[in-house]
Amino acid sequence: MKGWRGLAVGAAALAVAVAGCGTSTDKGSGNSGEPKTLTVWLMDGSAPTALTEALHKEFQDSNPGVTVKYDVQKWNGIQEKLTTALTSNNPPDVIELGNTQTAKFAAEETLLDLSGDVSNLNGDQWLSGLKDSLTWDGKQYGLPFYAANRxxxxxxxxxxxxxxxxxxxxxxxxxxxxxxxxxxxxxxxxxxxxxxxxxxxxxxxxxxxxxxxxxxxxxxxxxxxxxxxxxxxxxxxxxxxxxxxxxxxxxxxxxxxxxxxxxxxxxxxxxxxxxxxxxxxxxxxxxxxxxxxxxxxxxxxxxxxxxxxxFLGGSNLAIPAGSKNQDLAKAYLKLLSSKKYQDMLAEGGAVPGTSKDTAKLATNSIGKALADSAPNGKVTPTTPxxxxxxxxxxxxxxxxxxxxxxxxxxxxxxxxxxxxxxxxxxx
Incomplete structure (x- = not known):
């Protein structure tokens, strides 16, 4: 889902994100200090600049030798672009997907199964409706990034x-x-x-x-x-x-x-x-x-x-199955799922994906309405x-x-x- 940001009435503009094409060749055994590039695609208008700048600085400082290659993508034509990238020999390391798109790529087996990593990604804080959008064939194929509702x-x-x-x-x-x-x-x-x-x-x-x-x-x-x-x-x-x-x-x-x-x-x-x-x-x-x-x-x-x-419209974050930096990508998602960055999303007017704490969101009438109704949110059928x-x-x-x-x-x-x-x- 796109186009839900731009909140006035006391809140900053909202944000959406998508991941991108990787350029490194290491298979993803973590960071051994060697120079590596983690490519992240986030969608145009998704993540506030203040969030991405702080996130990428903290991630690079914590992982010497790693450079985050941050590519902002346009929504128009993104499904076709992702289809091509995910089946290539050099896919992105972290991608953003509309939550109604996730089942399609999961069914095509182009996303990494993160079922065993849910607890490490604040899984106990995910809204049930957002978790449903990530579930395919009983497995989890990413984590919720943000949402908004009517x-x-x-x-x-x-x-x-x-x-x-x-x-x-x-x-x-x-x-x-x-x-x-x-x-x-x-x-x-x-x-x-x-x-x-x-x-x-x-x-x-x-x-x-x-x-x-x-x-x-x-x-x-x-x-x-x-x-x-x-x-x-x-x-x-x-x-x-x-x-x-x-x-x-x-x-x-x-x-x-x-x-x-x-x-x-x-x-x-x-x-x-x-x-x-x-x-x-x-x-x-x-x-x-x-x-x-x-x-x-x-x-x-x-x-x-x-x-x-x-209906909880928004985005999920996933790791392509062909990423050569899977462990680094998981570490990136873990940092992004922390309360620090989820609060920044809420301050921007979004329902945070991996935190049920919406105090930073409910500071004005529309933010409070979003926060009050989001826990009772759902998604459309999770089928390609x-x-x-x-x-x-x-x-x-x-x-x-x-x-x-x-x-x-x-x-x-x-x-x-x-x-x-x-x-x-x-x-």
Whole structure:
């Protein structure tokens, strides 16, 4: 996952990282004092410069003769570049992967199995959802780097004017807040209590998971759709309730990127959007006055006082199976997984990957919302086939549009999407 940084409202810009191509020839028996090069690829916008500079200085000081070759990669085309690099005779030593990409490379046996190193990499501090994204065939193929999740970003001034004193802590309170906002702004035909596009399927995941459902389930070594269950249908139905109650003007046949929902939010006629930190940062950049009148709360659960499960998008770090500096790469990951550097990630606005201590993150409203909801986070199915779901004609998007527009009933929309999911995942 990319593009979630740029947080305003009292937090520094967030970061993402990817690893790169190695140039040394030693097989990785540790550092014997000989000159070696450890190549690290981190993604553009991932790790704050202050973090990488401190990390690489400390690592090189602790490993005389070792030079860290730090290469920053672009997200565009990275999957193809990694595919080529990982199958070469001289792959990178440490790489960053989107957490939905990890299963693909693990299944291709191009990543090093780190199951025996988990405890040495602060494994007891990993969030369960992030650990799941690293698991393939019962083995661990890396460590979580960072994550971010969606929260409800809202206008504090509009809430106050509508008589809403506290952020909603249940679905019922959320619906009640929408009704109050609509009533208080009834004279403005352009007003939207909640901007919710018809195909925001990442937000849909929260409602399905909150009902106890899922989009797909493992059946042995294969996966099949699970959208035809009563729980999944209840999640889809609540999505429609939000759309209908809010009377959102968002298109029912597009997602949050068409148009960019932060652009709509920045126009000042929208009270809420379900978004990522970078979207709030972009809205504030477009209208700096929003900085002092925006805040966030976790997506509420149907159970009062609880947060709904959220999709944890972010990155993992892994060691290519062909790295010639595997022991050094493990030492690098061990240092990066320490509290010192995880705190630096949190200070930058990210959910730290290998530390459950989010005190450095929860220093502002959106950081606190991220910290409060992350422990209840999950990831999409950990199968290489999932990439085809997102890259192709996403059945979840088609299902939402069909149901929201009335083209299909709930039963028919979920049944058709379920069949399409099963076909893609089974392939």
């Amino acid at each position: 929260t409800v970003i809202y206008r504090t001034d509009l809430f106050k004017a509508a008589g809403i004193e506290n952020a909603p802590k249940s679905r019922d309170e959320w619906i009640a807040a929408i009704e109050k906002l609509k009533a208080a702004n009834a004279a403005d035909p352009e007003f939207q209590a909640l901007y919710l596009p018809g195909q925001s399927w990442y937000a849909l995941l929260s409602f399905i998971w909150d009902e106890g459902g899922d989009v797909a389930k493992a059946q042995g070594s294969a996966w099949a759709g699970a959208l035809n269950t009563p729980e999944a249908k209840a999640g889809v139905d609540f999505y429609k309730k939000l759309v209908d109650t809010s009377a959102t003007k968002a298109p029912k046949d597009a997602d949050e990127a068409t148009p960019q929902q932060y652009e709509v939010f920045a126009k000042g006629k929208t009270a809420m959007m379900i978004g990522l930190p970078w979207e709030l940062g972009s809205a504030v950049k477009a209208d700096p006055t929003l900085k002092d009148k925006t805040a966030a709360f976790p997506i509420p659960s149907k159970t009062a006082g609880k947060t709904a499960p959220v 086939s999932w990439a085809a779901v997102e890259a192709g004609q996403n059945p979840l998007k088609d299902m939402l549009t069909a149901y929201l527009t009335g083209a299909k009933s709930l039963d028919q929309a979920t049944a058709d999407a379920n069949a399409a999911l099963s076909k893609t995942l089974g392939g």
